[in-house]
Amino acid sequence: xxxxxxxxxxxxxxxxxxxxxxxxxxxxxxxxxxxxxxxxxxxxxxxxxxxxxxxxxxxxxxxxxxxxxxxxxxxxxxxxxxxxxxxxxxxxxxxxxxxxxxxxxxxxxxxxxxxxxxxxxxxxxxxx
Amino acid sequence: xxxxxxxxxxxxxxxxxxxxxxxxxxxxxxxxxxxxxxxxxxxxxxxxxxxxxxxxxxxxxxxxxxxxxxxxxxxxxxxxxxxxxxxxxxxxxxxxxxxxxxxxxxxxxxxxxxxxxxxxxxxxxxxxxxxxxxxxxxxxxxxxxxxxxxxxxxxxxxxxxxxxxxxxxxxxxxxxxxxxxxxxxxxxxxxxxxxxxxxxxx
Numbered sequence: 001x002x003x004x005x006x007x008x009x010x011x012x013x014x015x016x017x018x019x020x021x022x023x024x025x026x027x028x029x030x031x032x033x034x035x036x037x038x039x040x041x042x043x044x045x046x047x048x049x050x051x052x053x054x055x056x057x058x059x060x061x062x063x064x065x066x067x068x069x070x071x072x073x074x075x076x077x078x079x080x081x082x083x084x085x086x087x088x089x090x091x092x093x094x095x096x097x098x099x100x101x102x103x104x105x106x107x108x109x110x111x112x113x114x115x116x117x118x119x120x121x122x123x124x125x126x127x128x
Numbered sequence: 129x130x131x132x133x134x135x136x137x138x139x140x141x142x143x144x145x146x147x148x149x150x151x152x153x154x155x156x157x158x159x160x161x162x163x164x165x166x167x168x169x170x171x172x173x174x175x176x177x178x179x180x181x182x183x184x185x186x187x188x189x190x191x192x193x194x195x196x197x198x199x200x201x202x203x204x205x206x207x208x209x210x211x212x213x214x215x216x217x218x219x220x221x222x223x224x225x226x227x228x229x230x231x232x233x234x235x236x237x238x239x240x241x242x243x244x245x246x247x248x249x250x251x252x253x254x255x256x257x258x259x260x261x262x263x264x265x266x267x268x269x270x271x272x273x274x275x276x277x278x279x280x281x282x283x284x285x286x287x288x289x290x291x292x293x294x295x296x297x298x299x300x301x302x303x304x305x306x307x308x309x310x311x312x313x314x315x316x317x318x319x320x321x322x323x324x325x326x327x328x329x330x
Contacts, residue, residue, distance in 0.1 A: 023224060076165070111239065
Protein backbone atom coordinates (compact mmCIF):
# COMPACT_ATOMS: atom_id res chain seq x y z
CA UNK A 1 0.00 0.00 0.00
CA UNK A 2 1.14 3.51 -0.71
CA UNK A 3 2.30 5.85 2.03
CA UNK A 4 -0.51 8.35 1.42
CA UNK A 5 -3.23 5.75 1.73
CA UNK A 6 -1.76 4.54 5.01
CA UNK A 7 -1.71 8.10 6.32
CA UNK A 8 -5.34 8.62 5.37
CA UNK A 9 -6.33 5.33 7.00
CA UNK A 10 -4.41 6.37 10.11
CA UNK A 11 -6.36 9.59 10.36
CA UNK A 12 -9.69 7.82 9.94
CA UNK A 13 -8.60 5.35 12.59
CA UNK A 14 -7.70 8.19 14.96
CA UNK A 15 -11.12 9.80 14.43
CA UNK A 16 -12.89 6.49 15.08
CA UNK A 17 -10.91 5.88 18.25
CA UNK A 18 -11.62 9.40 19.49
CA UNK A 19 -15.34 9.18 18.75
CA UNK A 20 -15.54 5.81 20.45
CA UNK A 21 -13.75 7.10 23.52
CA UNK A 22 -16.05 10.13 23.66
CA UNK A 23 -19.14 7.93 23.53
CA UNK A 24 -17.75 5.86 26.38
CA UNK A 25 -17.23 9.05 28.41
CA UNK A 26 -20.85 10.01 27.74
CA UNK A 27 -21.89 6.55 28.96
CA UNK A 28 -19.97 7.11 32.18
CA UNK A 29 -21.52 10.56 32.67
CA UNK A 30 -25.00 9.13 32.08
CA UNK A 31 -24.36 6.43 34.62
CA UNK A 32 -23.82 9.08 37.29
CA UNK A 33 -26.39 11.56 36.08
CA UNK A 34 -29.54 9.49 35.60
CA UNK A 35 -31.56 8.84 38.72
CA UNK A 36 -33.00 5.34 38.28
CA UNK A 37 -31.87 1.93 37.16
CA UNK A 38 -33.72 1.71 33.85
CA UNK A 39 -32.44 5.05 32.56
CA UNK A 40 -28.95 4.16 33.65
CA UNK A 41 -29.14 0.93 31.70
CA UNK A 42 -29.55 2.97 28.54
CA UNK A 43 -26.32 4.84 28.87
CA UNK A 44 -24.43 1.94 30.37
CA UNK A 45 -25.22 -0.42 27.53
CA UNK A 46 -25.82 1.76 24.51
CA UNK A 47 -23.49 4.58 23.50
CA UNK A 48 -20.91 2.15 24.72
CA UNK A 49 -21.85 -0.47 22.06
CA UNK A 50 -21.41 2.04 19.27
CA UNK A 51 -18.31 3.40 21.01
CA UNK A 52 -16.80 -0.05 21.17
CA UNK A 53 -17.62 -0.75 17.53
CA UNK A 54 -15.95 2.52 16.54
CA UNK A 55 -12.87 1.66 18.58
CA UNK A 56 -12.74 -1.75 16.91
CA UNK A 57 -13.02 -0.16 13.46
CA UNK A 58 -10.22 2.19 14.44
CA UNK A 59 -7.98 -0.64 15.54
CA UNK A 60 -8.85 -2.59 12.40
CA UNK A 61 -7.87 0.29 10.14
CA UNK A 62 -4.64 0.66 12.05
CA UNK A 63 -3.93 -3.07 11.82
CA UNK A 64 -4.93 -3.70 8.21
CA UNK A 65 -1.75 -2.26 6.61
CA UNK A 66 0.54 -4.23 8.93
CA UNK A 67 -1.39 -7.48 9.05
CA UNK A 68 1.39 -9.88 10.01
CA UNK A 69 1.09 -10.28 13.74
CA UNK A 70 -0.88 -13.56 13.61
CA UNK A 71 -2.06 -12.98 17.16
CA UNK A 72 -4.46 -10.11 16.81
CA UNK A 73 -6.03 -9.59 13.42
CA UNK A 74 -9.18 -8.30 11.81
CA UNK A 75 -10.91 -11.67 12.33
CA UNK A 76 -10.40 -11.39 16.07
CA UNK A 77 -11.86 -7.89 16.02
CA UNK A 78 -14.92 -9.17 14.14
CA UNK A 79 -15.41 -11.83 16.79
CA UNK A 80 -15.07 -9.30 19.62
CA UNK A 81 -17.68 -7.10 17.99
CA UNK A 82 -20.06 -9.97 17.25
CA UNK A 83 -19.99 -11.40 20.74
CA UNK A 84 -20.37 -8.00 22.38
CA UNK A 85 -23.41 -7.21 20.24
CA UNK A 86 -24.98 -10.60 20.94
CA UNK A 87 -24.28 -10.77 24.68
CA UNK A 88 -24.90 -7.18 25.84
CA UNK A 89 -28.68 -7.40 25.33
CA UNK A 90 -28.84 -10.59 27.40
CA UNK A 91 -27.14 -9.01 30.39
CA UNK A 92 -29.13 -5.81 29.92
CA UNK A 93 -32.42 -7.64 29.75
CA UNK A 94 -31.77 -9.64 32.90
CA UNK A 95 -30.71 -6.54 34.85
CA UNK A 96 -33.75 -4.59 33.64
CA UNK A 97 -36.14 -7.42 34.38
CA UNK A 98 -34.84 -8.00 37.88
CA UNK A 99 -34.82 -4.27 38.56
CA UNK A 100 -38.38 -3.93 37.37
CA UNK A 101 -39.77 -6.91 39.24
CA UNK A 102 -38.13 -5.92 42.52
CA UNK A 103 -39.55 -2.42 42.22
CA UNK A 104 -36.26 -0.59 41.83
CA UNK A 105 -37.67 1.90 39.37
CA UNK A 106 -38.98 5.42 39.78
CA UNK A 107 -42.66 5.38 38.86
CA UNK A 108 -42.75 9.19 38.79
CA UNK A 109 -40.38 9.19 35.82
CA UNK A 110 -42.60 6.87 33.79
CA UNK A 111 -45.15 8.50 31.54
CA UNK A 112 -46.92 5.24 30.80
CA UNK A 113 -46.34 1.71 32.01
CA UNK A 114 -48.07 -1.01 30.02
CA UNK A 115 -46.20 -3.82 31.72
CA UNK A 116 -47.57 -2.88 35.15
CA UNK A 117 -51.13 -3.20 33.79
CA UNK A 118 -50.38 -6.65 32.50
CA UNK A 119 -48.71 -7.86 35.68
CA UNK A 120 -51.61 -6.49 37.72
CA UNK A 121 -54.25 -8.19 35.58
CA UNK A 122 -52.34 -11.44 35.69
CA UNK A 123 -52.06 -11.27 39.48
CA UNK A 124 -55.81 -10.70 39.78
CA UNK A 125 -56.45 -13.58 37.43
CA UNK A 126 -54.28 -15.83 39.55
CA UNK A 127 -56.16 -14.97 42.73
CA UNK A 128 -59.62 -15.50 41.29
CA UNK B 129 -28.87 -59.80 33.58
CA UNK B 130 -28.18 -57.39 30.75
CA UNK B 131 -26.51 -58.82 27.72
CA UNK B 132 -23.31 -56.78 27.15
CA UNK B 133 -23.69 -56.81 23.37
CA UNK B 134 -27.29 -55.54 23.61
CA UNK B 135 -26.11 -52.79 25.91
CA UNK B 136 -23.45 -51.83 23.42
CA UNK B 137 -25.99 -51.81 20.62
CA UNK B 138 -28.29 -49.51 22.61
CA UNK B 139 -25.39 -47.19 23.22
CA UNK B 140 -24.51 -47.09 19.54
CA UNK B 141 -28.15 -46.41 18.70
CA UNK B 142 -28.27 -43.54 21.21
CA UNK B 143 -25.07 -42.12 19.72
CA UNK B 144 -26.55 -42.39 16.22
CA UNK B 145 -29.66 -40.55 17.35
CA UNK B 146 -27.57 -37.75 18.80
CA UNK B 147 -25.45 -37.59 15.68
CA UNK B 148 -28.62 -37.28 13.61
CA UNK B 149 -29.65 -34.23 15.61
CA UNK B 150 -26.51 -32.29 14.73
CA UNK B 151 -27.53 -29.22 12.75
CA UNK B 152 -25.04 -28.80 9.95
CA UNK B 153 -25.61 -25.06 9.26
CA UNK B 154 -24.97 -24.26 12.91
CA UNK B 155 -21.88 -26.48 12.96
CA UNK B 156 -20.63 -24.56 9.91
CA UNK B 157 -21.26 -21.29 11.73
CA UNK B 158 -19.22 -22.53 14.69
CA UNK B 159 -16.47 -23.58 12.28
CA UNK B 160 -16.46 -20.04 10.92
CA UNK B 161 -15.90 -18.68 14.44
CA UNK B 162 -13.10 -21.23 14.92
CA UNK B 163 -11.42 -20.13 11.69
CA UNK B 164 -11.67 -16.47 12.72
CA UNK B 165 -10.14 -17.30 16.10
CA UNK B 166 -7.15 -19.02 14.56
CA UNK B 167 -6.69 -16.71 11.60
CA UNK B 168 -7.75 -19.42 9.14
CA UNK B 169 -8.58 -17.17 6.20
CA UNK B 170 -5.26 -17.23 4.45
CA UNK B 171 -4.25 -19.25 1.45
CA UNK B 172 -2.09 -21.88 3.02
CA UNK B 173 -2.33 -25.57 3.75
CA UNK B 174 -2.98 -25.20 7.45
CA UNK B 175 -6.31 -23.52 6.71
CA UNK B 176 -7.77 -26.74 5.36
CA UNK B 177 -6.68 -28.59 8.50
CA UNK B 178 -8.15 -25.78 10.63
CA UNK B 179 -11.46 -26.11 8.81
CA UNK B 180 -11.65 -29.88 9.33
CA UNK B 181 -10.56 -29.61 12.95
CA UNK B 182 -13.04 -26.79 13.58
CA UNK B 183 -15.88 -28.78 12.09
CA UNK B 184 -15.00 -31.81 14.22
CA UNK B 185 -14.87 -29.66 17.35
CA UNK B 186 -18.26 -28.11 16.50
CA UNK B 187 -19.86 -31.52 15.98
CA UNK B 188 -18.34 -32.76 19.25
CA UNK B 189 -19.71 -29.75 21.12
CA UNK B 190 -23.17 -30.34 19.66
CA UNK B 191 -22.99 -34.02 20.62
CA UNK B 192 -21.99 -33.26 24.19
CA UNK B 193 -24.35 -30.31 24.69
CA UNK B 194 -27.38 -31.01 22.49
CA UNK B 195 -29.79 -28.11 22.08
CA UNK B 196 -33.29 -28.09 20.62
CA UNK B 197 -33.27 -27.19 16.92
CA UNK B 198 -34.19 -23.73 15.72
CA UNK B 199 -37.73 -24.02 14.39
CA UNK B 200 -38.84 -23.21 11.79
CA UNK B 201 -35.29 -22.36 10.73
CA UNK B 202 -34.10 -19.32 8.86
CA UNK B 203 -33.22 -18.17 5.37
CA UNK B 204 -30.83 -15.52 4.21
CA UNK B 205 -32.10 -12.86 1.85
CA UNK B 206 -28.84 -11.04 1.05
CA UNK B 207 -30.32 -7.73 -0.14
CA UNK B 208 -32.75 -7.46 2.75
CA UNK B 209 -29.95 -8.45 5.12
CA UNK B 210 -27.80 -5.57 3.88
CA UNK B 211 -30.82 -3.24 4.18
CA UNK B 212 -31.37 -4.40 7.77
CA UNK B 213 -27.72 -3.96 8.77
CA UNK B 214 -27.55 -0.47 7.27
CA UNK B 215 -30.81 0.49 8.98
CA UNK B 216 -29.61 -0.79 12.38
CA UNK B 217 -26.23 0.94 12.06
CA UNK B 218 -27.87 4.21 11.02
CA UNK B 219 -30.33 3.95 13.90
CA UNK B 220 -27.46 3.30 16.30
CA UNK B 221 -25.76 6.50 15.20
CA UNK B 222 -28.80 8.78 15.32
CA UNK B 223 -30.10 7.28 18.55
CA UNK B 224 -26.66 7.57 20.15
CA UNK B 225 -26.72 11.27 19.43
CA UNK B 226 -30.18 11.61 20.95
CA UNK B 227 -29.22 9.75 24.11
CA UNK B 228 -25.99 11.78 24.33
CA UNK B 229 -28.00 14.99 24.08
CA UNK B 230 -30.35 13.85 26.85
CA UNK B 231 -27.42 12.85 29.00
CA UNK B 232 -25.63 16.15 28.69
CA UNK B 233 -28.66 18.43 29.00
CA UNK B 234 -29.94 19.14 32.50
CA UNK B 235 -33.36 18.18 33.78
CA UNK B 236 -35.17 14.92 34.32
CA UNK B 237 -35.77 12.60 31.40
CA UNK B 238 -39.13 10.88 31.44
CA UNK B 239 -39.70 7.56 29.80
CA UNK B 240 -42.32 4.88 29.23
CA UNK B 241 -42.65 1.14 29.29
CA UNK B 242 -44.49 0.04 26.16
CA UNK B 243 -45.66 -3.40 25.14
CA UNK B 244 -45.98 -4.56 21.59
CA UNK B 245 -47.17 -7.74 20.02
CA UNK B 246 -44.92 -9.46 17.54
CA UNK B 247 -46.55 -10.12 14.20
CA UNK B 248 -44.54 -13.26 13.53
CA UNK B 249 -44.64 -16.24 15.84
CA UNK B 250 -41.10 -17.48 15.59
CA UNK B 251 -38.59 -17.67 18.42
CA UNK B 252 -35.68 -16.65 16.26
CA UNK B 253 -37.40 -13.55 14.87
CA UNK B 254 -38.37 -12.50 18.38
CA UNK B 255 -34.82 -12.95 19.69
CA UNK B 256 -33.36 -11.02 16.76
CA UNK B 257 -35.83 -8.16 17.22
CA UNK B 258 -35.08 -8.06 20.95
CA UNK B 259 -31.32 -7.98 20.33
CA UNK B 260 -31.63 -5.32 17.66
CA UNK B 261 -33.83 -3.07 19.78
CA UNK B 262 -31.47 -3.63 22.71
CA UNK B 263 -28.35 -2.49 20.90
CA UNK B 264 -30.10 0.57 19.52
CA UNK B 265 -29.81 3.30 22.15
CA UNK B 266 -32.98 4.47 23.83
CA UNK B 267 -34.77 1.14 24.19
CA UNK B 268 -34.17 -1.66 26.68
CA UNK B 269 -36.09 -4.93 26.72
CA UNK B 270 -37.68 -5.30 30.15
CA UNK B 271 -39.83 -8.35 29.68
CA UNK B 272 -40.58 -10.92 27.01
CA UNK B 273 -43.57 -13.22 27.06
CA UNK B 274 -43.57 -16.11 24.69
CA UNK B 275 -47.13 -17.27 25.28
CA UNK B 276 -48.50 -13.95 24.01
CA UNK B 277 -45.54 -12.95 21.83
CA UNK B 278 -45.28 -9.62 23.59
CA UNK B 279 -42.15 -7.56 23.89
CA UNK B 280 -42.02 -4.97 26.69
CA UNK B 281 -39.55 -2.15 26.14
CA UNK B 282 -38.40 0.72 28.29
CA UNK B 283 -38.14 3.72 25.98
CA UNK B 284 -36.00 6.60 27.17
CA UNK B 285 -37.42 10.02 26.46
CA UNK B 286 -40.90 8.87 25.41
CA UNK B 287 -42.73 11.34 27.59
CA UNK B 288 -45.92 11.78 25.55
CA UNK B 289 -48.25 9.90 23.20
CA UNK B 290 -46.29 11.01 20.14
CA UNK B 291 -43.02 9.68 21.50
CA UNK B 292 -44.64 6.35 22.36
CA UNK B 293 -46.15 5.99 18.90
CA UNK B 294 -42.81 6.81 17.29
CA UNK B 295 -41.01 4.22 19.37
CA UNK B 296 -43.67 1.64 18.55
CA UNK B 297 -43.37 2.35 14.82
CA UNK B 298 -39.57 2.12 15.07
CA UNK B 299 -39.63 -1.34 16.61
CA UNK B 300 -42.30 -2.51 14.16
CA UNK B 301 -40.13 -1.38 11.26
CA UNK B 302 -37.18 -3.19 12.84
CA UNK B 303 -39.22 -6.37 13.06
CA UNK B 304 -40.30 -6.06 9.44
CA UNK B 305 -36.72 -5.61 8.24
CA UNK B 306 -35.45 -8.53 10.31
CA UNK B 307 -38.20 -10.87 9.14
CA UNK B 308 -37.56 -9.85 5.55
CA UNK B 309 -33.84 -10.53 6.02
CA UNK B 310 -33.87 -13.78 8.00
CA UNK B 311 -37.42 -15.11 8.05
CA UNK B 312 -38.72 -18.17 6.31
CA UNK B 313 -41.52 -17.85 3.76
CA UNK B 314 -44.12 -18.54 6.46
CA UNK B 315 -42.71 -15.79 8.66
CA UNK B 316 -42.88 -13.27 5.84
CA UNK B 317 -46.42 -14.35 4.96
CA UNK B 318 -47.45 -13.96 8.59
CA UNK B 319 -45.98 -10.48 8.65
CA UNK B 320 -47.76 -9.44 5.46
CA UNK B 321 -51.03 -10.92 6.68
CA UNK B 322 -50.83 -8.89 9.88
CA UNK B 323 -50.34 -5.67 7.97
CA UNK B 324 -51.52 -6.05 4.39
CA UNK B 325 -51.48 -2.31 3.81
CA UNK B 326 -48.10 -1.89 5.48
CA UNK B 327 -49.63 0.98 7.41
CA UNK B 328 -46.92 1.16 10.05
CA UNK B 329 -44.59 2.58 7.45
CA UNK B 330 -46.12 5.96 8.14
